[in-house]
Amino acid sequence: MSVTRALLADGAWTDASVKLGNMVGAVAGFLGILLVIFFVAGRASGRIARPLAVVLFLGPAVLLLIVGLVAPLVRTVYLSFYNDDGTKFLGGKNYGWALTTDSVQHVLLNTLLWLAVAPLAATGLGLLLALLVDRVRGQAVYKSLIFMPMAISLVGASIIFKFVYDARDVSQSQIGLLSQLAISLGWHHPPNWMLSQPLNTFLLMVVMVWVQTGFAMVVLSAAINAIPDEVTEAARLDGAGGVKLFWFVTVPMIRTTLVVVLTTVMITTLKAFDIVRTMTGGNFGTQVLANEMYSQSFVQFNTGRGSALAVILFLGVLPLVAYNIVQLRKERANR
């Protein structure tokens, strides 16, 4: 037994060192080629020096962008009007399927629910914490711990919460924290969380809120700290305090940041498929648009339908990102 163990481990390490060697080779090769190109091109002088520099500096990035984003963007729109092998023009049939099929309507509805609840919850909680956390001793520790989930992959976060939501028959002792908590609070027969609709969708949203609240808190806390003291002092002298001060001074002063945070979390929510995929696989009525798009495209190979769903997702994200980017640019111009 221990011999096979050692052999297994041995083989795994050999394999690992080969892979890591290849990785180092690839990076070194890439940098080496660049250095050679730089060296040779750096010798060029006269009229070709400038155009050569433009082509060599900008060329690779532009090529990657055209092949990796621009052309696929056009092609996905094209594919969304065709059948699955791209041979027959279907007009708007794929979109019609997406908007009229019951199961897909349910998916779109779920997605809207996610959009309405998760970003607001994360931003609201983040705002509350941002107001409170700097009042507390040892704030750095609290901030770090609340922000920490942001470093974890959504797959990791999903497994963490899948374990929290683990449910067993009441005759056995529970190993999931939520079930145990429900039982000790006097709920004798808590449900199997992941199977009970529509509760399960909200429990999946908790994962997103868990991840995003720290982000909202850190950004909003910085915005609140940036409010000039004179503004709040003046408001106080005028008799504003507590809730009034919050609604009529703090919130208006950080409104832009608040909206940027909200839209940023909305974008993440709209595009995230990891949580649903890892925790329920889209079953039990929890499917969302991003995961449905993946399943249609790469599990069922319905390329046309998958493309149509991707376009719908794009149209949903577009105004949010555009708004975000415009806001950021405006802020930059004002500085």
Added chain:
Amino acid sequence: MNETAAAHDAEPDPLAKHVTDTRPAPAPGPVRKAFSNPIASVIVVVVTVLWTIPTLGLLVTSLRPKQDVAETGWWTAFAHPDLGLSNYHTVLFEGGFGVSGGLLPYLVNSLAISIPATVFSLVLAAMAAYALSWVRFRGSDVIFFVIFALQVVPLQMALIPLLQLFSGGAHLGTVTIIPAFDLSGTYAPVWLAHTMFAMPLAIFLLHNFISQLPRDLMEAAIVDGASHFKIFRSIVLPLCTPALASFAIFEFLWVWNDLLVALTFAGGTPEVAPMTVRLAQLSGSFGGRWELLTAGAFLSIIIPLIVFFSLQRYFVRGLLAGSVKG
């Protein structure tokens, strides 16, 4: 002053300082004073505990023996501690999921995907950003704006055509524009895809930084006869280290944590698939073996956590700057 936009500034921005600041809290402003009571502390402490417990549960479970994990809740381990690393050995080398082979190959794949993808995108984006800010030519503003605008394209829009391209090449009618490369079973498609998707954000962020470098310095170098290639290597790169570090950390973690790109371009084989892909598979099919699943999950989050706690300042900056990515 906007925090998200400030992420690539040379000077320490309030945001990063805020998270890493260990000095006592500054005198509270009036807004905060309004909430100044013990309730504030209670709420913050309760939320922090709630936020930490799930991860703690994962860690504790991964250290407990199989039998204990299957029969009792992880919180009972504090009364009868019986912790060890054997689950990690099993999950890394033996598998234990009813399939041969452990998670070690996937862990290695995660590294072998993340590091090159980060280096490639960082270097190519820095080069492009330099050209767009200091080797200006007719149309460079237009190119910059188009790249900037490409940030709105979600990954999902590119996946199907890109996968078709990697497997079948590109054709216009009967003319082959790009031949089909047989890249399956290698990291190349994943590296390429990540590098492509990183470009708009990376170029945008690095451009903001590189274009702010002192004009005098650049002009002096040109007067001295330095080529653009020399300027880039010996002036731009060294001066941009903070911005490059922030973006590198962000991009490394983004790639490490990514599931969508890896699932599409790497498939599920131990040759190329990273941890996230494998864990998503295992979570679906072997959900009952919690002692192994938790150990696997903890292995996949330990590197991001180390990066987070040791490089918090760069991490927060990079993360906030990149929060709209993808």
